[in-house]
Amino acid sequence: xxxxxDELLRFVNQLRGAGVRVSIAETLDAMHAISxxxxxxxxxxxxxxxxxxxxxxxxxxxxxxFATFFAGARNPTDDGRRKPGSESxxxxxxxxxxxxxxxxxxxxxxxxxSAVCAKTEPREEAESKSAPExxxxxxxxxxxxxxxxAEDRADDTREESNESGQxxxxxxxxxxxxxxxxxxxxPFERYSDKEFDEARDALAPIARRFRVRVSRRxxxxxxxxxxxxxxxxxxxxxxxxxxxxxxxxxxxxHIDLVILADISGSVRYSSTLMLELIAGAGDFFRRVxxxxxxxxxxxxxxxxxxLIMTPALDMYARSDFGRVLSELWERRGALLNRATVLVxxxxxxxxxxxxxADLLREIGRLCRAxxxxxxxxxxxxxTGDSAIFQYAREVSALVPSRDLRELEGxxxxxx
Amino acid sequence: xxxxxxxxxxxxxDITQEAVRAGLRGANYITNERVETAIFLALxxxxxxxxxxxxxxxxxxxxxxxxxxxxxQLIRLQCYEGLDEARALYEWNYQKQLLRLQADExxxxxxxxxxxxxxxxxxxxxxxLLKAISAPRKVVLLIDEIDKADEEFEAFLLELLSDFQVTVxxxxxxxxxxxxxxxxxxNRARELSEALRRRCLHLFIDFPGAxxxxxxxxxxxxxxxERLATEAARFVGAVRRQGLKKPPSIAETLDWARALQxxxxxxxxxxxxxxxxxxxxxxxxxxxxxESKAGALSGRSR
Numbered sequence: 001x002x003x004x005x006d007e008l009l010r011f012v013n014q015l016r017g018a019g020v021r022v023s024i025a026e027t028l029d030a031m032h033a034i035s036x037x038x039x040x041x042x043x044x045x046x047x048x049x050x051x052x053x054x055x056x057x058x059x060x061x062x063x064x065x066f067a068t069f070f071a072g073a074r075n076p077t078d079d080g081r082r083k084p085g086s087e088s089x090x091x092x093x094x095x096x097x098x099x100x101x102x103x104x105x106x107x108x109x110x111x112x113x114s115a116v117c118a119k120t121e122p123r124e125e126a127e128s129k130s131a132p133e134x135x136x137x138x139x140x141x142x143x144x145x146x147x148x149x150a151e152d153r154a155d156d157t158r159e160e161s162n163e164s165g166q167x168x169x170x171x172x173x174x175x176x177x178x179x180x181x182x183x184x185x186x187p188f189e190r191y192s193d194k195e196f197d198e199a200r201d202a203l204a205p206i207a208r209r210f211r212v213r214v215s216r217r218x219x220x221x222x223x224x225x226x227x228x229x230x231x232x233x234x235x236x237x238x239x240x241x242x243x244x245x246x247x248x249x250x251x252x253x254h255i256d257l258v259i260l261a262d263i264s265g266s267v268r269y270s271s272t273l274m275l276e277l278i279a280g281a282g283d284f285f286r287r288v289x290x291x292x293x294x295x296x297x298x299x300x301x302x303x304x305x306x307l308i309m310t311p312a313l314d315m316y317a318r319s320d321f322g323r324v325l326s327e328l329w330e331r332r333g334a335l336l337n338r339a340t341v342l343v344x345x346x347x348x349x350x351x352x353x354x355x356x357a358d359l360l361r362e363i364g365r366l367c368r369a370x371x372x373x374x375x376x377x378x379x380x381x382x383t384g385d386s387a388i389f390q391y392a393r394e395v396s397a398l399v400p401s402r403d404l405r406e407l408e409g410x411x412x413x414x415x
Numbered sequence: 416x417x418x419x420x421x422x423x424x425x426x427x428x429d430i431t432q433e434a435v436r437a438g439l440r441g442a443n444y445i446t447n448e449r450v451e452t453a454i455f456l457a458l459x460x461x462x463x464x465x466x467x468x469x470x471x472x473x474x475x476x477x478x479x480x481x482x483x484x485x486x487x488q489l490i491r492l493q494c495y496e497g498l499d500e501a502r503a504l505y506e507w508n509y510q511k512q513l514l515r516l517q518a519d520e521x522x523x524x525x526x527x528x529x530x531x532x533x534x535x536x537x538x539x540x541x542x543x544l545l546k547a548i549s550a551p552r553k554v555v556l557l558i559d560e561i562d563k564a565d566e567e568f569e570a571f572l573l574e575l576l577s578d579f580q581v582t583v584x585x586x587x588x589x590x591x592x593x594x595x596x597x598x599x600x601x602n603r604a605r606e607l608s609e610a611l612r613r614r615c616l617h618l619f620i621d622f623p624g625a626x627x628x629x630x631x632x633x634x635x636x637x638x639x640x641e642r643l644a645t646e647a648a649r650f651v652g653a654v655r656r657q658g659l660k661k662p663p664s665i666a667e668t669l670d671w672a673r674a675l676q677x678x679x680x681x682x683x684x685x686x687x688x689x690x691x692x693x694x695x696x697x698x699x700x701x702x703x704x705x706e707s708k709a710g711a712l713s714g715r716s717r
Contacts, residue, residue, distance in 0.1 A: 021609070023613050025613060025614075026613060029460065029462065029616070032459075032460050033456050033459075033460060033616075036430075036455070036456060036459040036460060037432065037452060037455065037456060037459075038432070042448055043432060043448070043452050046448060046449050046452035046453065047452055047456055049449075050452060050453045050456055050616045050617060050618060051456070051616055051617075053617060054465075054609075054612035054613070054615070054617040055612070055617075056467065056619040059619070209604070209605070212604070237510070238509055238510070238513060239513045239517070241513070243509065
């Protein structure tokens, strides 16, 4: 008879292998939990999920792994599938079922845009009693995922679920949430047009959150000079003790934002999303001027908060940061002053043209701050034709923004 | 520990899953296995329960039901931006301290004697967290919408949630007499820290399915025709899938069901829906969107 503790440890190990973060304390909790909830299948699954899964996004991996891992657990004597010798579950020889389950979970870890479809599956699988069956239903899935009309498919599933009751309803709306969160974490570098469209859809709630974040920051910066009169009045309540100090509200800050966004092929997605995100929060700044560039500067145009491509730019040109900086320098009188925060989005890949980092330094002297957002992976900074380290010396901050979440964080630093 | 030992242990624990299920039913709370197990574990393991899910899916209700089930007091801490220790844990009662100070001075007491009283429990204003810790019997502590509080406050909660103790500098460390049942809810306005998640059991509550919602409606709006209840529940389910700004909550479904009942509506046709939609949807855009599809949505539900 297999030891329950070892069995559970192996399960946790595999869960970690599937990308779920599980701490030691949580593993202990899980042991207490099943000793409290018992070993019946459904309560045990929920007990493990409650203690091990702290993020609804991971629930999918969990259900899948549980279905395969404990496929034989209903009948404890049927132990033939699990070889007693395979102590370490990550070792390749850890038995057929386990390694297969890991593979299938990993397969799912790749950014699957149609998470709605994917999310509705695990329920079925969790319910299916034997491993082979669940393997079959996995087989059917890739077709669905490849379907271009993912939304239509989702609709079908929804209608089905309308008939089949509660559990599936739940899976769908958490699936939508999960899809949004997944796209937030997908690096821009891996975007295709499809991901970009999804990210655009997800932008509205992110912009809302961003606004909340910025407005909170502005509100917290309230404490200015001491307000003598109100402090004295407050002290009367306290018998004359000056325990409550009252402050005058600080004068509202003025930030003029000037944005330069590289929209050449390599960083097009991230730049567009950034411009649209800031366009949604423009009222927090006194003035926002948005520019797009490839090898020259052009004012960005928006239509209903969506960037539209300007005809002024040659889309097939190659990035030239140096020339763009000199164009900005020529227009400094109109654009740059002490209240200006200059935000540049780009990878600094200058196609070996003059970098003109000296110009950036001069520009930085005129502005309050220059912030460079870089959508590239850190390992690739400064490689090849990248002049990013030359620029990095001249800016106030170089902020990585590889996915939507990082971008949002980076932008809230600007404000 | 073998499988058999675990089963034996299960019998030894006196909070049983059946008891929890019966208790929930007794408190008129309709739910599913997931929620039942999570509640049971929170009680059995004495760990805080973190509940996430869309607004209006009944997260806060869990705490209320728990209090009812355990026949105990519910202490609620509503989180908001800028919530601090003084509001959440304790504050010294300055006015009372000052009065005491002045009274003692008149009697010519020395500072040593005065200060001895001044920082005693008598002058401590208990806020929800301290109240929950120092309650003589088990209470339910609801920390509502923890995602609205600042990150610093979340960090401050960690000591309370893992050890059920708080430290007041002047008094020392106060340990819980009876470990309270702690329920935290979050709408995911921001990501909660890993540290907090690690200390809690996690439960995701989604909107109920059509069948579950029908049962809720029938339980809370007793006089409603069964067929109408079924149709209403299905319609609300369909409405929630339209990607609205604010999908209707369970409470709004109930309000709507009551409205239908009061208006004496027998059948859920598109006229009936249009005239009562304001109860269900609170945004003009949502309303327009659903109104244009009202026929199709209710047709699908038939």
